[in-house]
Amino acid sequence: MNMNKRNIIRKKYAFLILIVPTFLNSEPLIFGGNNLGTDEMVLKLENSNALYYFNGEGDGCEGFKAKFSQNENTFKFTNVISNCSNKKLKNFQCSTKIDESSLIFSEYLHCDNNLFLYNVNKGVKENLNRNYNGTQVLTSGLKNGITTSNAKMREKPNTQSTSFTCYFTNIDDDKLKEKEINFIPKTINLTIIAKTITEDSIGDKRNFWYLVFPISDSYNGCYLKDSKQKEGWVFGEYIKFNN
Numbered sequence: 001m002n003m004n005k006r007n008i009i010r011k012k013y014a015f016l017i018l019i020v021p022t023f024l025n026s027e028p029l030i031f032g033g034n035n036l037g038t039d040e041m042v043l044k045l046e047n048s049n050a051l052y053y054f055n056g057e058g059d060g061c062e063g064f065k066a067k068f069s070q071n072e073n074t075f076k077f078t079n080v081i082s083n084c085s086n087k088k089l090k091n092f093q094c095s096t097k098i099d100e101s102s103l104i105f106s107e108y109l110h111c112d113n114n115l116f117l118y119n120v121n122k123g124v125k126e127n128l129n130r131n132y133n134g135t136q137v138l139t140s141g142l143k144n145g146i147t148t149s150n151a152k153m154r155e156k157p158n159t160q161s162t163s164f165t166c167y168f169t170n171i172d173d174d175k176l177k178e179k180e181i182n183f184i185p186k187t188i189n190l191t192i193i194a195k196t197i198t199e200d201s202i203g204d205k206r207n208f209w210y211l212v213f214p215i216s217d218s219y220n221g222c223y224l225k226d227s228k229q230k231e232g233w234v235f236g237e238y239i240k241f242n243n
Contacts, residue, residue, distance in 0.1 A: 031117035034104050036142075036191050036213040037221075037230050043109070043117050050077055052115075057218045064089055075109065103130050103139055103194050103211070130194060132211060133229075137194035140210070144242040145190045150183045151238035153222050155229065157196050157209030164232045166214070166222040184222060189215040190239065193231055200235070207236030 028046035032055070039056030045068055052063035066080040073096045080089040094111035096119070105118035106125070124130075126141030135157060154161040163182045171177050176185050184190075195208040213231045214222050222232065 030120045031109050032120055034099070034102055034108070034118045035230050036104065036193075038217055041117075043115070045075070053083065101130060103132060103137070104142065132194060136197050137211065138197060139194050140192045143192045145192050145212070145239050146242065147184050147186055147188050147190065147234070147238055148240050149186050149238050151186075151234050152183050153212070153214070153232035153234050155224055155227070155232060157200070157211075157233040159202060161233070162224065164222040164224050168220045170220050184214055184234065190234075191215065192239070192241070195236070202235055202237070205235075205237045209233045210236055210239055212239070 028044055031043040031045075033040045040054070041052060041063060042055040043050065043052045048067055048069065050064075050066040050068045052065075054062045061084040063083045064080050065083065066077045068075055068077045070076075075094045075096075076091070077093070078091045080091060081087070082089055090113065092111055092113040092115075094109040094115065096107055097110050099106055099108055099118075102118075102124055104124060105120060105122055107119040107122040109115065109117045109119070111117075123142045124139050126139055126143075128139040130137050130139055133156070152159075153164040153166070155164070156162075164184075166181050166184055167179070168176065168185060168188070169178050171185055171188075173185065190212040192210050192212050194211040196210075199206050199208050210233065211231050212234050214220075216222070223230075224232065
């Protein structure tokens, strides 16, 4: 091979080496709560900029903006400015850790200013043994699904457990639209978090109970009265997996 060809090849590889990190760094990292809901504080890291803000209805005043740098599993935040008052806040540092008990996200940031946020791009894998409020479960890898009929969403995986109250503005049925109902309507999109270890029987039907979260926003979703629990149990006969 002559010298000209070698130089051309070297230049091509040098070009690739230069552009790959730029491409990777262009993807933002998003950290939030270990749940699938909105209306919460979120940390967005992109290039060297950090923004901690309220992701939902509100004036957006809470949180801060900052500069950050990353060295392997450590993030350092400097030039931290309050979103509300433009007041300079104390610099801080975070490290990434793995949550071996989580059902939703597996990796989180633990910061020395008491921030504790999960990487929403690091979902828990499928078929891991976990415990959810005293119930042994297998994770589902955050699969997508829909309800195949009107389905009760319950606090615990049994028919005697308390039902969630639901409210939807984005459905076609005028009898259910914008009304408080005690079930998830048919064809509502779900994120399926986990399932019970063993099947259960309801009448002549036998299936697992699935821990699910209906796709929601500030105007659509289900809630359990007097509780912070956001996900609930639906019997498997009334769920269809999309993937």
